[in-house]
Amino acid sequence: MVKINSSNGDNWSGKICQGFNNSRVVSELCLAVFCFKRVEDTITQTVAGSPGGKKKPNVSFHQLQVRDTAFDRPRDWLGNRFIYAVISSRATGLSLGVDVNPDKKCNFDCSYCEVDRRIPSRAHKLDVEVMAAELRKTIAFIQSGKLVELPSYRTLPTELLRLRQVALSGDGEPTLATNFVEVVQAVVRVRALGGFFKLVLYTNGTGLDHPNVLRGLELLTHSDEVWIKLDGGTQSFIDKVNRPDVPLEKILSNILLVGRLRPVVIQSLFPAIHGEEPPFEEIREYAQRLKELKAGGAQISMVQIYSAARPGVNAEWGHLPLRVLSQIAQTVRLTAGLRAEVF
Ligand code: SF4
Numbered sequence: 476m477v478k479i480n481s482s483n484g485d486n487w488s489g490k491i492c493q494g495f496n497n498s499r500v501v502s503e504l505c506l507a508v509f510c511f512k513r514v515e516d517t518i519t520q521t522v523a524g525s526p527g528g529k530k531k532p533n534v535s536f537h538q539l540q541v542r543d544t545a546f547d548r549p550r551d552w553l554g555n556r557f558i559y560a561v562i563s564s565r566a567t568g569l570s571l572g573v574d575v576n577p578d579k580k581c582n583f584d585c586s587y588c589e590v591d592r593r594i595p596s597r598a599h600k601l602d603v604e605v606m607a608a609e610l611r612k613t614i615a616f617i618q619s620g621k622l623v624e625l626p627s628y629r630t631l632p633t634e635l636l637r638l639r640q641v642a643l644s645g646d647g648e649p650t651l652a653t654n655f656v657e658v659v660q661a662v663v664r665v666r667a668l669g670g671f672f673k674l675v676l677y678t679n680g681t682g683l684d685h686p687n688v689l690r691g692l693e694l695l696t697h698s699d700e701v702w703i704k705l706d707g708g709t710q711s712f713i714d715k716v717n718r719p720d721v722p723l724e725k726i727l728s729n730i731l732l733v734g735r736l737r738p739v740v741i742q743s744l745f746p747a748i749h750g751e752e753p754p755f756e757e758i759r760e761y762a763q764r765l766k767e768l769k770a771g772g773a774q775i776s777m778v779q780i781y782s783a784a785r786p787g788v789n790a791e792w793g794h795l796p797l798r799v800l801s802q803i804a805q806t807v808r809l810t811a812g813l814r815a816e817v818f
Contacts, residue, residue, distance in 0.1 A: 551627065556598060557606040557645075558613050560622075562631065564818045565702075565742070565779055566675075568639045569622075571613060575658055576647025577601055583648065583679050584718040585706075587746045587783040587792045590646045603654060607661040611669060614638065640673040640700075641666075650682025659691040674699040677742070681721050683729040692733065702740040702779070703730050708761030712753070716746070727764060734773025741765065741775055745803060746783040747793040758803050762810035769811055778811075780804045781818040 550559040550572065557577065563570045577598035579590055622628050622636050641662060643649045652658060659674075666672055674695060680703045682688050692701065707713045710723045719726070733739055743761070745753050769775055780803050782795040800817045807815040 548627075553613060553616070555609040555613065557601050558609040559645075560613070562635055563639075565781065566639045566642070568635045568637055569617070570640050570642050570675075571610070571617075571638065572642045572644045573601075573606060573610070573658065573662065574645030575601055575643050575649035575652045575655070576645055578647060580647040580651050581679070582651065582681055582720045583704075585744075586716055586718070586748075587744060596646070601652065601654065601658060603657050603661045606658070607665050610641070610662065610665050614665070614669060614672070638672055640675045642675045642677055644675075644677040648679050648682065649676060650678050650685060650688045653687075655682075655685075656687050656691045656694075659694050663694050671698075676701045677704075678702070679704045679717070679719070680726045680729045681719065683733050692736070695737075697737075700740055700776075701733055701737065702742050703733070704742050704744070705730065705761070705764070706744055707753075707757055708759075708764040709757060712757045712760075715748075727768065730768055731771050731773050734768060734775060735771075738774040738776040741778045743778060743780055743803075744782060745780065745795055745800065747795045749791050750793065752795060752799050753803075758806050759810070761803075762806045765807060765813060766811040769813060775811075775813050778804070778807050778813050778815040779818055780807070780815055 548562065550561055552559045557574045559572045559574065561570050561572060562568065578596045578600065579592050581588075581590075616622065617636070617638050623631070623633065628636060643658065643662070649655065649658075662674060666674070676692070676695075676699075678701065683692075683701075683703070695701075704717075705726065706716050707723075713719060713723050713726075730739065730741070765775065765778065780800050782800060783792055784794065797817065804815040804817050807813055
């Protein structure tokens with residue numbers, strides 16, 4: 476168990492989590508679920524200097540390649556073609572993903588992407604009827620409580636095995652799918668007939684202005700969410716990290732477009748690049764872009780700050796220390812006045 480002193484001198488993580496010390500997995504979960512926010516607050520208060528002020532991470536780069544937690548493990552397809560399960564820290568538990576682009580099509584080429592495009596796709600296109608049947612079956616399986624009987628879920632607390640969301644996500648960029656509207660319609664229909672769940676669109680933002688995508692978004696309720704990737708504040712940094720085939724300007728204007736229609740969540744992944752932290756000037760520019768979006772009328776309900784969790788195709792990109800992620804979140808709060816959380 477990690478021990479961190481709170482500002483009043485208490486070892487609060489030990490107190491909150493002492494009931495979980497018998498299990499390594501559960502104690503890590505305990506730390507992640509119950510203590511993470513306070514860990515971040517404490518570190519933010521006690522660490523001085525800019526995110527770019529210190530060049531060497533305090534944990535070995537190679538140690539940070541794979542985090543040994545229950546969260547963010549590889550997808551579990553549960554025998555399905557288009558529906559998979561993950562235990563996600565950002566979803567605060569079980570998330571079912573819809574692989575909207577099984578062909579792995581994406582107009583970004585993120586250096587930290589976990590999708591190995593050298594391996595042939597499992598399917599060319601999502602079959603809407605098969606996907607809907609798999610979704611119904613998988614939800615029924617989760618509701619029956621049988622998930623915990625599978626070996627990889629046996630040690631997890633039942634709280635993490637409650638369905639938190641169904642995510643339109645997968646191996647490619649969902650908004651590029653030609654059948655995007657049909658996919659949303661089918662998922663919404665499953666929900667209407669089988670009971671409510673939150674629907675979340677994970678997107679790199681580039682297709683949000685497409686008429687089909689805007690039609691699909693109209694089918695979402697106020698409880699549903701749109702999570703949009705923004706990994707930097709300058710074209711040069713985005714070119715290095717995301718290698719998009721569209722300019723940053725277009726991504727920002729699409730965030731503005733949808734953010735004016737409904738609240739959005741910004742997802743920002745900052746990887747360690749050859750073990751180095753992102754430059755502070757970049758973080759300042761990134762926070763400035765968020766400020767401009769907010770000033771332009773985008774409703775940003777939260778900014779999620781996190782780092783590469785699972786090993787990607789590129790070995791030189793790794794996980795940033797919590798200290799650096801916390802400083803980035805604090806810069807967002809102070810510059811843009813937005814809610815920013817570290818995952
Ligand atoms: S946007 Fe997502 S799917 Fe596309 S390259 Fe980046 S991480 Fe991979």
